[in-house]
Structures are given as structure tokens and as C-alpha cells.
Amino acid sequence: MHSPSTPRADIELRELSGARAEDVELLRRFYRECYEVAFPDPDERESLANMESYLKLKEQGWYGANNYHIVIASLGGGIVGGSVCDYLAEPNAGVIEYLLVQPGLRESGLGSRLLAAIERLCRTDAALLERRELDWLVAETEDPYRNAVPAEGFDTFVRARIMAGLGFRIMDFRYVQPALSDQQEPAENLLLIARPVAGKPDAIGADVVLSIVSQYMRWAMRIEHPLRNREFRGMARALTGRRSIGLVEFAEYLGWDTELRTTEVTDVRDPALSEALDVYESAYSDPGTAWPRTAFRSAVQQGPALAAAGFHYHLWALHRPPQGPCDGMVSFVTMPSAGFGGYLAFGPPLRGSGRLRPIIARIEERMIRDNPQARAWFIECATDLNREIFCKAGFFEVDAAYEQPGSADGRRLPLRLHLLYKPFGRTYEPPVIERAVFLEAIAEIYHVVYQLDPETNASFARLTDSLRDCDSVRTWNKRR
Numbered sequence: 001m002h003s004p005s006t007p008r009a010d011i012e013l014r015e016l017s018g019a020r021a022e023d024v025e026l027l028r029r030f031y032r033e034c035y036e037v038a039f040p041d042p043d044e045r046e047s048l049a050n051m052e053s054y055l056k057l058k059e060q061g062w063y064g065a066n067n068y069h070i071v072i073a074s075l076g077g078g079i080v081g082g083s084v085c086d087y088l089a090e091p092n093a094g095v096i097e098y099l100l101v102q103p104g105l106r107e108s109g110l111g112s113r114l115l116a117a118i119e120r121l122c123r124t125d126a127a128l129l130e131r132r133e134l135d136w137l138v139a140e141t142e143d144p145y146r147n148a149v150p151a152e153g154f155d156t157f158v159r160a161r162i163m164a165g166l167g168f169r170i171m172d173f174r175y176v177q178p179a180l181s182d183q184q185e186p187a188e189n190l191l192l193i194a195r196p197v198a199g200k201p202d203a204i205g206a207d208v209v210l211s212i213v214s215q216y217m218r219w220a221m222r223i224e225h226p227l228r229n230r231e232f233r234g235m236a237r238a239l240t241g242r243r244s245i246g247l248v249e250f251a252e253y254l255g256w257d258t259e260l261r262t263t264e265v266t267d268v269r270d271p272a273l274s275e276a277l278d279v280y281e282s283a284y285s286d287p288g289t290a291w292p293r294t295a296f297r298s299a300v301q302q303g304p305a306l307a308a309a310g311f312h313y314h315l316w317a318l319h320r321p322p323q324g325p326c327d328g329m330v331s332f333v334t335m336p337s338a339g340f341g342g343y344l345a346f347g348p349p350l351r352g353s354g355r356l357r358p359i360i361a362r363i364e365e366r367m368i369r370d371n372p373q374a375r376a377w378f379i380e381c382a383t384d385l386n387r388e389i390f391c392k393a394g395f396f397e398v399d400a401a402y403e404q405p406g407s408a409d410g411r412r413l414p415l416r417l418h419l420l421y422k423p424f425g426r427t428y429e430p431p432v433i434e435r436a437v438f439l440e441a442i443a444e445i446y447h448v449v450y451q452l453d454p455e456t457n458a459s460f461a462r463l464t465d466s467l468r469d470c471d472s473v474r475t476w477n478k479r480r
Helices: 021-038 048-059 110-128 156-165 206-219 230-239 250-254 271-283 293-301 303-308 356-370 384-392 435-449 458-466
Strands: 012-015 067-075 078-088 093-101 136-142 169-171 190-196 203-205 244-248 261-264 312-319 326-334 339-346 376-381 396-398 418-423 432-434 472-476
Touching: 012 110, 021 048, 021 067, 021 078, 021 093, 048 067, 067 110, 078 110, 078 206, 093 110, 093 206, 110 136, 136 156, 136 206, 156 250, 169 250, 203 206, 206 230, 206 244, 244 250, 250 356, 271 293, 271 312, 271 326, 271 339, 293 303, 293 312, 303 312, 312 356, 326 356, 339 356, 339 435, 356 376, 376 384, 376 435, 384 396, 384 418, 432 435, 435 458, 435 472
Parallel strands: 093 136, 339 376
Antiparallel strands: 012 067, 067 078, 078 093, 136 190, 169 190, 169 244, 203 244, 261 312, 312 326, 326 339, 376 418, 396 418, 396 472, 432 472
């Protein structure tokens, strides 16, 4: 038996050469047995023919000062992992195209061994150019918020934890991988991540990022003139005028906060429900926008039936410190088309503590686990102050005449509110929502949250009529 922290010495690592027939066959086995399984999305996958060609070009000296490496891990005749990497001379960086380990060995230390092997090869490449040290290791990884959590396979949130454990952080800009061929589409579901070889700087130079991306496109994707590529031009525009790009910890991006505990309330007899509703009532007293306690209890009771219909209701009690009493609450629902945030209330220990972003991140993970096709969510804000707070946390105001609908019995009248929208993860420009997608989500909110028929509701009719001549709905932030 091997413990997760003890690398297995019986696993052999081998760098492939295009000049050896046995290495070409090993590459073909790796591609069939590991690579295609790990990367089912064809838009993210390099072709086997291209990989074989790259190895041959390497033998012919085509890469010049740059280099191309494929390292395969084998155990007892079986292939258990591998990595593909490019050394780019101009930015003095190694860019990992892929690093994968078979499921049964993902806690064996093999990933760390493969990374160390790639780093050694790139260090050697840098030394041959009379550089004292390699500067960066860079990689692409799936953004968990933009990839469906697989029913079978590698959970993208788990992969993020692994990359964080290997020392990588996220470059804080919108990265788009150009199409790898005429038959493929650009990949907009990736993060570009980096690990400095020495030290731990908080940022990377914008000029270095542009060099890494352009050289990666040139030597790995075979895009001869990056400036003629639409995706590269978009990234270059976004980086223009910036001296550096921040490096974001995965913990910050994904809401890993050891000082904050969430408790899911699934039973009305759970004491956490009463504690959470006490906090709620201390924050929401306006009868025009507040729910009674009975409404929350009813929603919790109906949770299993709602989930069976594709609507997942959640009520969380929030604790800071983790072992402490309930200091806050949040409620939300994941619908077939999108998510919807109900209420969020902080008691004194959470106010001003900087915990809003981690809670938002955890909600988004829960939503995408509820519905892997979900990509965004909506919230309502009654005040300009709350709108500003949530816009600073990544939300955008929807440019539409939205009303919180009145009650079916007429006791509560329709109320104009700020409707905010947020794609999961980070968004760098105000998103545009297709009209049909937007109206589908609002219809679900009216139906499930407010228990009204949108087809006969006057507020929904007014909203639909106001968008009659629109193909899409725009959003904006507080700096419009």
C-alpha cells in the first residue's frame, strides 16, 4: 500500500522522442487510454496526428530556441498518466498543455512527479539559452463554474484544488483559447493559471502575459500570426494599458474559507432553521419585500418535491467562527434555466467581514452541482445601497423594467426593484442575455418563487411587452 503523500517509486516516467518507433506507439496508447477519456470536449483536444507531427518537428530542430515535451508515466506495462508541455523562449516560461493522471493513482503523488519532471525539462531549456532560471510555469485548466460537473470522470472543483495544491494561481483576465482547427470552436471555459518558479509575486506583468499567450498560440496551436486571430486581439485589447495582471488564489475564487461554515437546513425541526430565521427577521422588516417565517418553513418542507420537478431550494445557516452559533442566513433556488437568490442576512459577526464573495462562490458551486447546465443567476435588490454592494461583488443590473409581482390575493402590490444578474465565476464585461433566455428565467421565478402563473400575470405581461422589439437584454454596472 502507498499512502497519498508517498510517491510510488515503481512508476516510470519517460520523455518521448519522435525518432523512436516504440515512443510513437506509446503516444498512441496514451492518447486512446488516457487523453481522450480525460478531455471529452473535442474543442479542448489536440489531434493525435498533430502530436506525432510535433515530435517529428522537434527532432528536425523546427522549434529553435523553444521546445516541446511529452512525458508518459507507466506502471507494469500500463499507462497511468502523462503531460505535454511547451518551453517558450521569449517569455521564458513553460506552458503545460495537459497533465493527467488515471483515477486510481490520483492520490499517489504522480501529478507532483509529472509536474517536477516538466519543470526540470523547462529549466534545462532555459539554461541552454544562458538564462539563470526559468521564470514561470503556466497551464490551462477548466473553470469549474463554466464546465458541467461530470456524472462520471474528474470533478472540476476537485481538479481546481489539485492545481491550487501544486502552487498555481489564476491570472485575473478573460482568457479564451482559440480554435485548435477549422473544425473546432474557441474554448471559453478555461482559466489561464501560473506558478512562479521562484518567490510568490502577487501579479505577473501584462507584457509577459501577452508574450506567453502569443508564443503559445504560435508554437503550440500553430497560429502563425496571432495578431490576425480574433481571440488574441480581444485579449490584447483587454490587457492594453495594464502594467500587471493579478494572480488570484483558487481559495478566493472558489470561496474556500475555513473560518466560515454553512449548514444546509432540510428539516423544519432543525434548530438551525429557527436561528437562521431570527437573523433574517432582524434584517428584513418591510412587509412589502419580506417573507413570513411560515413561507420559509413551507419551502423547506416542499424541498424534495421541488427537486423532483427540477427546482432545488436551499436555506443555509451561516456560522463564523465555524463552531459558533448562527450568525447569518441565505436562501436561494436553482431552476432549470438559471439560479435565483432569495434572501441574505448577516448578523454582527459577519457584517463587514469580507465574507460576501466567499458565500457567493459557494452558492454558485451549489447551483452548478444542482444543475450542471446552469451558468448564471438573478437576485432582486430593493435599495440602491444593496445594488452597489452586489455590483461590487460581481453582479450587473439588468436593463429592463422588472417588477416583483404582487400577491395573487392582491394584498401585496407589484414593486419595482433592481434586478441583478451574474454569470458564475468572474465576468469582465457586462453580459448580454438573449431575450428568450431572460424571459424563460423570469417566468420560472414568478412560477416557483412567487407561485404565480406568468402567462396571466400583469407584471410579466408588461415586462414581455417592453422587450417586444429586442433580441437581447443588456446589463450594466454601477460605472455606466
